[in-house]
Amino acid sequence: MIPGLSATARAIVLLSAVLPLWAVAEDDSLSRGEYLVHAGGCITCHTSDSDDAPPLAGGRALVSPFGTFYSPNITPHKETGIGRWSDDDFVQAVHDGLNPDGASYFPAFPYPSYTGMSRADVLDIKAYLFSLPPVEQANRDHDLPFYMSTRLAAKVWRSLYFESQRFENDSAQSAEWNRGAYLVRHLGHCGECHTPRKALGAVNNDRELAGNPDGSDGERIPNITPHKDDGIGGWSRSDIEYFLDTGMLPDGDFSGSSMGAVIDDNTSKLTREDRLAIATYLQSLPALADQD
Template identity: 55%
Template sequence: MRRPALLSFRTATLLAALAFATPAGATEYFVTETGAGGDAVARGAYLVHAAGCIACHTAPGGQPLAGGRAMATPFGTFHTPNITPDPETGIGRWSDADFLQALQHGLSPAGEHYYPVFPFTSYTKAAPADLLAIKAYLFAQAPVVAANKPHEIGFPFSVRLLQAGWKALFFRPGEFRPRAGAAPEVNRGAYLVQALGHCGECHTPRNPAGGLLIGLALAGTSDGPDGEAVPNITPDRETGIGGWSVDDIAELLASGTKPDFDNVQGSMGEVVEEGTAHLTAADRAAIGAYLLSLPPVRHGKPRGN
């Protein structure tokens, strides 16, 4: 049985706005509560759902955001950390600079490399204002004393310093850039998929070293999180979602219901319940518009719907 939604707020009072910040094309996307004057905690509440923080940082039966969830990978089992504002076991002592360094560059406040099971490789594309709004929301929550569990990974993967080499090969930091000539809705969807939603981290196959196979971006993999198969979400009509409409995608993100009336399960069920179901209808439609604007990639087994 799925966990009940851990947080609730009136998403009807939230709207998404696009603001192109510089002539070079750098983009900041703000989610502002109507009438709240851009309150960072209100924005952060929305963005925490968009970024999938709750599902990953809450153990089954555990307290929200207190970590402890086990994530099995080919390299070992990782345990997600406590991201409540407890000063001893959580992130309560982190500064804004610490938070941005972690999410944009995959480095702890002490300068240690994080493993890429933490999707800093996608969060690096998020606007700093959005990341700091997430921090504002997290720091407004009650602190939970919950010590982080050590990862269960063997040598040589246990040597964090080796992550510097991995980053040199597979990590390209930098903010999201909108696609020239694309509709604002498509660019908004691209930002949600590529940065906050980090969809490619699960829906893109990886090489033996754990780097994403960019040529197969979003084309699905048989070896996703916890060994689950993850579907192709490019608009290929045979192996992807080319037969779906924007409304079909938006409905799945809202309720978990596919066009054939089956429901998503497992990790994607949690993504919907604790993430995309809390987005505005406009943002869910933007995700659909972006996915259907991509080149189709034929990869994996044919699907019915």
């Protein structure tokens, strides 16, 4: 009790002490969410490939062997974005690959990787997205062959190849290795591009990060296992970290194509510690040769 103050005055004093803590907690969530949005590659995928495109309003084309997918608007617009989504709706999409109506997403949305993310990280992402200005931009329909033109195909694929499961630390590995594994396997979803796929598009985890000859937009995605000839086995841990920061290869050349956007919007925004954790994880993988 504070002597000489009425009950109302005491309540005001107590609230004035608590409210800043709430504000700090909210700011922390938003700053973490902004960091995670970059780490998760959300900006690159959910922003149309044009100079005046509003960030995160969708429309970016992803050309795949199964057709062309267009990313959706994930600004908090209530009609064309995700402004009506609850926390549970958002978590269900990221962890389980289901929209608020329970329909399955196509795995062009990398929920098979995102499923490993912690609920806290997912909700921090949502908090940041909902702090942004809503953008009214309708989603564009995917351009798919007839046999994939309904959500039934996505539902069948999900039932065959997907398991909802959160990341768990490996007690036999260091904290840095575990952080790198979380970033590479789940938040950064590197395997969605750098791991080859099976006949129906499921990632072939037996060849984790060994390169993908049939990447998006017809690109051949390079092998990033520590294979001396086909991968990055000749790179030091510092080489990997510096590449993720600047895009410069050990020979002085610079990465281009889709990896350039990943570096600009994603890995260059990470802390040096997180980039080194990624390098530690990559160097621990089996060294796999290319396989056409």
